[in-house]
Amino acid sequence: MSETTTNNQAVDESTDPDLQAEFDARLAADQKVEPRDWMPEKYRKTMIRQIAQHAHSEIIGQQPEGNWITRAPTLKRKAILMAKVQDEAGHGLYLYSAAETLGVSRDELMDMLHTGRQKYSSIFNYPTLSWADMGAVGWLVDGAAITNQVMLTRTSYGPYARAMIRICKEESFHQRQGYEIMLTLCNGTEAQKAMAQDALDRWWWPSLAMFGPPDAESTHTAQSVAWKIKRETNDELRQKFVDMTVPQAEILGLTIPDPDLEWDAEAGHYRFGEIDWDDFWQVVKGNGPCNRERIAHKTKAWDDGAWVRQAAVQHTRRASQASPSENLVLSPSDAGAA
Amino acid sequence: MTPLLTYVLRLADDNLIVAQRLGELIASMPDLEEDIAVANIGLDHLGQARNFYHYASELDPDGRDEDQFAMERSEREFLNATLVEQPNGDFAQTQVRQFLLDAYQVPLYGAMTASADERLAAIAAKAVKEARYHLERSSAWVVRLGDGTPESFERVSRAVDYLWPYAGDLFHADDVEVELAESGVAVDPATIRPTFNATVAAIFATANLTVPDEAYVRSGGRTGFHTEHLGHLLPEMQSLYRAHPGATW
Numbered sequence: 001m002s003e004t005t006t007n008n009q010a011v012d013e014s015t016d017p018d019l020q021a022e023f024d025a026r027l028a029a030d031q032k033v034e035p036r037d038w039m040p041e042k043y044r045k046t047m048i049r050q051i052a053q054h055a056h057s058e059i060i061g062q063q064p065e066g067n068w069i070t071r072a073p074t075l076k077r078k079a080i081l082m083a084k085v086q087d088e089a090g091h092g093l094y095l096y097s098a099a100e101t102l103g104v105s106r107d108e109l110m111d112m113l114h115t116g117r118q119k120y121s122s123i124f125n126y127p128t129l130s131w132a133d134m135g136a137v138g139w140l141v142d143g144a145a146i147t148n149q150v151m152l153t154r155t156s157y158g159p160y161a162r163a164m165i166r167i168c169k170e171e172s173f174h175q176r177q178g179y180e181i182m183l184t185l186c187n188g189t190e191a192q193k194a195m196a197q198d199a200l201d202r203w204w205w206p207s208l209a210m211f212g213p214p215d216a217e218s219t220h221t222a223q224s225v226a227w228k229i230k231r232e233t234n235d236e237l238r239q240k241f242v243d244m245t246v247p248q249a250e251i252l253g254l255t256i257p258d259p260d261l262e263w264d265a266e267a268g269h270y271r272f273g274e275i276d277w278d279d280f281w282q283v284v285k286g287n288g289p290c291n292r293e294r295i296a297h298k299t300k301a302w303d304d305g306a307w308v309r310q311a312a313v314q315h316t317r318r319a320s321q322a323s324p325s326e327n328l329v330l331s332p333s334d335a336g337a338a
Numbered sequence: 339m340t341p342l343l344t345y346v347l348r349l350a351d352d353n354l355i356v357a358q359r360l361g362e363l364i365a366s367m368p369d370l371e372e373d374i375a376v377a378n379i380g381l382d383h384l385g386q387a388r389n390f391y392h393y394a395s396e397l398d399p400d401g402r403d404e405d406q407f408a409m410e411r412s413e414r415e416f417l418n419a420t421l422v423e424q425p426n427g428d429f430a431q432t433q434v435r436q437f438l439l440d441a442y443q444v445p446l447y448g449a450m451t452a453s454a455d456e457r458l459a460a461i462a463a464k465a466v467k468e469a470r471y472h473l474e475r476s477s478a479w480v481v482r483l484g485d486g487t488p489e490s491f492e493r494v495s496r497a498v499d500y501l502w503p504y505a506g507d508l509f510h511a512d513d514v515e516v517e518l519a520e521s522g523v524a525v526d527p528a529t530i531r532p533t534f535n536a537t538v539a540a541i542f543a544t545a546n547l548t549v550p551d552e553a554y555v556r557s558g559g560r561t562g563f564h565t566e567h568l569g570h571l572l573p574e575m576q577s578l579y580r581a582h583p584g585a586t587w
Contacts (some may be wrong), residue, residue: 049411062373069361073578073587074405075354075391078361079384085364086377093370131578131587189585297365305368307493308429311486318485 015040026248027228032158035101043227046220047157048102049118050229054096056113056120058088060294064128065137073131080144080177081134087170094166098159121145122280123210125288132185132199138178140207142202146171147241156228173254176186179248186252193253200249201257209280212237241271283319341514342455343397345524347407348560350390351418352508354440355568357383358575363426375475379436380419382468389461397469409579413562413569420559421504423568424516430493431500433479438505440473445530454522477541484545491546498547504565506555509534 019038026033033039039047062085069085072078096106112118123141128134149171151163185196212234215221224230232240249256260273282288339347360380367373369515376443402410426432447469450462468577511519518524529583542549558564579587 059365059370066365069364069579070358070574073409073582073585075384075388075408077587079355079381079388082361082364082377082381082384086381089365089370089373089377093374096370184587188587189582191582192585201584262465301366301368304366305372305429307487307489308483310367311490312482315482315486 010323019254022175025129025300027156030228032161033156034158043185043229044102046224046227046229047160048099048104050224051099051102051120051157052109052112053097053120055092055099055109056118057124058092058095058228059113060120060124060298062088063297064124064126064290065134066210067128068134071131072134077134077181084138084177086173087174091167091170094163095160096146098163101159110302114296114302116286120283120294121210122283122288124294125283125291126206127289129194129202130199130206132182132195133203135181135185135196136199136203138174139182139248140175140178140203141246142171142175142178144207144210144241146175147237147244151231154228154231182252182254186254196252197254200254204257205275206283208238208242208276209275211233211235211241213277213280239269242272246270340397341518342523343394344514346390346394346397346458347517348417348419349393350387350407351416352422352439353387353390353395354382355418355571356422356435357381357387358571359424359426359435360370362384363432368429379472379475382472386465386468388459389464393457393461395399405579408583409576411563412522413572415562416559416564416568416572417562418559418564418568419507419510420565421501423509423559423571424501424504425567427497427500428493428573430490431497433483434494434497434501436472437480437536437541438475438501439508440476441534441541442505442508442530443469444537446500446525446527449525449530453524456534458523459587473537475540477537480541480547481545484542484547495547498542499550501512502550503553503555506553507557507559508558510555512560 016038020040023033023037023039023043026037031041065081067089069078069081072081096109099109100106109118111317113120123144134163147169149164153161153168155161155164182196182199185192212218212221213283215235217232218234221230221233225233246256246261258273260271262271264271281293286292357380360376360383363376364380365373367376387408388404391407394407395401396401421435424431425433426435444466447462447466449461451466453459453462480494483490485491509531510529516526517525519526519529539549
């Protein structure tokens with residue numbers, strides 16, 4: 001990676017044994033790592049990769065839900081959905097800010113997203129084909145995200161952990177809203193109930209895959225657990241999610257699309273079938289149903305906005321040259337009265 | 339329909355249609371801050387629309403609710419001004435449309451807080467605070483674009499030329515509004531035009547833009563005579579609701 005570091009960062013490529021010992025002691029004592037603390041370069045890079053991927057996921061995640069804003073079936077649902085998509089943009093904003101504390105700029109991160117050098121969650125490469133997907137995405141995708149994110153409120157990097165506390169509060173609200181959409185559909189007409197089942201059928205397996213590859217095959221898990229970036233493994237989190245979600249599906253009267261799903265009374269867990277990892281990796285590699293559209297939409301918005309950003313910069317430059325001390329904020333109510 | 343119900347639906351429809359237009363833009367703005375802003379402003383307009391529809395529901399002899407007003411009426415029954423149904427176009431067109439609407443709504447709601455109708459006064463008291471914030475934002479953008487680069491100046495000038503005639507539709511008053519204004523219920527658009535003109539003149543001067551000459555205004559939105567654009571916006575908005583008659587969502 002080529003991210004630059006700014007001078008307020010404690011940059012040290014060497015492995016000074018004293019600094020390393022201090023860092024290790026900090027983690028052992030469950031204290032947070034803060035932006036000015038020394039940290040191993042690999043830790044910094046891992047943190048940037050993870051926070052950026054999370055931020056990108058929030059931004060790209062606006063698209064599948066934004067897809068239904070104009071067609072929401074009631075004004076109340078339209079308002080809730082708009083607020084939710086707005087929350088996601090807000091999450092993106094504070095996650096990019098958290099990443100910036102590690103010495104990388106938002107513009108660099110955007111560029112890495114647009115050019116495919118950094119990823120976003122593969123779940124957003126699936127299409128939202130019916131209104132029930134607004135329910136299923138909230139219930140399952142946000143539900144899976146929260147399972148992961150609650151753990152991240154205790155992650156070792158301070159700014160990320162603090163951002164996650166706020167994000168989790170809003171995400172759990174979104175998850176309840178999604179479940180409530182499903183509940184309403186399941187208590188509705190036959191067509192609505194069929195819509196809900198179809199959405200569950202399509203979102204169940206991709207949601208399980210959101211936790212990432214099995215522990216045995218995960219390239220990042222072991223190191224991330226050692227650094228206390230992750231506090232639980234992919235498989236542990238996935239199991240937690242399944243145990244939480246299966247009873248919720250029963251309340252809805254929907255069938256989880258897994259013939260191998262069964263309750264293991266002895267272990268106190270639901271056992272579930274094999275995830276199709278080949279398909280998962282195809283989606284990660286760019287061959288999901290919507291990969292091209294998602295990035296094309298994002299880069300088009302960015303490119304189309306170039307002249308707007310240039311105009312804003314040019315105006316600010318000119319205004320500050322004309323009257324450096326003047327407040328640039330306009331007050332049209334005053335202007336109108338003049 | 340009683341004159342008051344007609345008037346309240348005009349107010350509601352302006353806000354719903356512009357909210358729908360802003361909703362089309364989410365995740366398509368020039369930067370993250372603008373994505374957040376467009377959702378925020380869209381939500382404000384949607385909230386104002388719903389407040390007016392709730393009042394309309396009480397006034398309606400058929401007791402239609404907000405969704406019936408939004409989803410079951412046809413193009414010819416919508417009473418919004420033609421300005422708000424104009425397409426988003428480029429960023430300049432979106433911001434100029436918003437600016438013209440904001441410059442109208444600030445004095446409209448300001449005057450409406452003194453309405454003899456308590457419900458209207460209460461809705462306006464909340465809405466005017468939002469409208470002032472919207473106007474501050476859209477004015478700042480008009481100035482940035484007008485006083486930005488040659489390209490942004492060109493684009494914002496084109497947007498003003500395109501949208502200016504539609505702004506006139508906001509001020510069209512028929513007997514419904516004139517009579518309600520005489521009884522102190524409605525705001526006579528003629529009384530807020532000077533404030534609108536002053537806001538436009540001041541902001542355009544700062545933005546190096548020329549205020550177009552008084553265009554001939556082909557009014558129509560207030561009586562359900564729209565441009566062709568509304569006939570594309572409504573089917574999209576109403577498609578799911580209409581596909582499942584009587585369903586609860």
